[in-house]
Amino acid sequence: MSEPPRFDRGHTDDLMSFLAASPSPYHAVANTAERLEKAGFRQVAETDAWDGTSGGKYVLRGGAIVAWYVPEGAAPHTPFRIVGAHTDSPNLRVKPLPDTGAHGWRQVAVEIYGGPLLNSWLDRDLGLAGRLTLRDGTTRLVNVDRPLLRVPQLAIHLDRSVSAEGLKLDKQRHLQPIWGLGNDVRDGDLIAFLEETAGLAAGEVTGWDLMVHSVEPPAYLGRDKELVAGPRMDNLLSVHAGAAALTAVAASGGGLPYIPVLAAFDHEENGSQSDTGADGPLLGGVLERSVFARGGSYEDKARAFAGTVCLSSDTGHAVHPNYAERHDPTHHPRVNGGPILKVNVNNRYATDGSGRAVWAAACERADVPFQSFVSNNSMPCGTTIGPITAARHGIKTVDIGVAILSMHSSRELCGADDPHLLANSLVAFLEG
Structure with missing residues (x-):
């Protein structure tokens, strides 16, 4: 097996392009699929019968993607090495009746998705992106990547207490963005605008999953450009690293002792309970069908799962x-x-001592340093897809990630070297 390429700062340059091109989970999986296709992977439909041939394959479902590479001669009971991540980020999402306004301002009605830092969405130029569903049941991606909306903050002259008492936002009243002027607010205006933008006929859109995003592009930051500022690092940073690692391992040739997998789920930020979330059946179904397509039995599936390890990669808190x-x-x-x-010993993260050993071995092989994170005992600990994956599928799971600042802000901050250090460690893990 040839040595896979090691990633360097060029990986971080590519991450910034990926972040900018992926303003929604649907765009993120489309861009990931495009990268997989260029690496020789092919899409398989869930409604088709699967074959047991070797090579790279992937399944798309909404805002989720599962991709895997079957080495030549892999047995039905060959275990998996999985990199798990999620495609969604906290933001503001468009309501079913989006057209609203008051006092001569035209606004868009939005709902809070996940747990965003609400103040980070104020006074920021916002675009609109997501998925449109057409009358024939097909979908079309849309991305208005220019200043279209803005959530204006109240001037300090009208709220002198804000400096002393802090900003207090009512989620219903204070976060509806403006996008124009006019007293005649008409139902259907926003969707009609998006139909025109997407080159669709009037009335063709019957459903939508839309969200706002900051149009400010990712950028290097600092005197020596050792930092990166950008949107949706939680958790597209891990999706990007996982896809890069999977394609690098697949390109290195046969002889792998495991079947490497990337599983990027939607809806982690609101509990993962959906058909595209980590608490749904997507990953288990793909892994089982892969075993059965290679002529395996239930016994083979049980053996494969017993030897499987998942790295749940999600961003964490830098000091x-x-x-x-x-x-x-x-x-x-x-x-x-x-x-x-x-x-976290209360299982908000799935890592245990044996999982730590797997992770440490991968980092040692990749010559990558790693750090440990545990919460202050007086602070509640967040969670991610790791415990869900371990409990739902009965597979060993280890929670890892990249340390960032401003998590859940519309614009987060990481070190410029950490993305490629993560990708290198994931290559070593997937290789086994």
């Missing part, structure tokens, strides 16, 4: 210089210090 007391005093992950191993 914040202005709020260091919010972190555990002995665990201070730093940006550009390498990916983090996330641990």
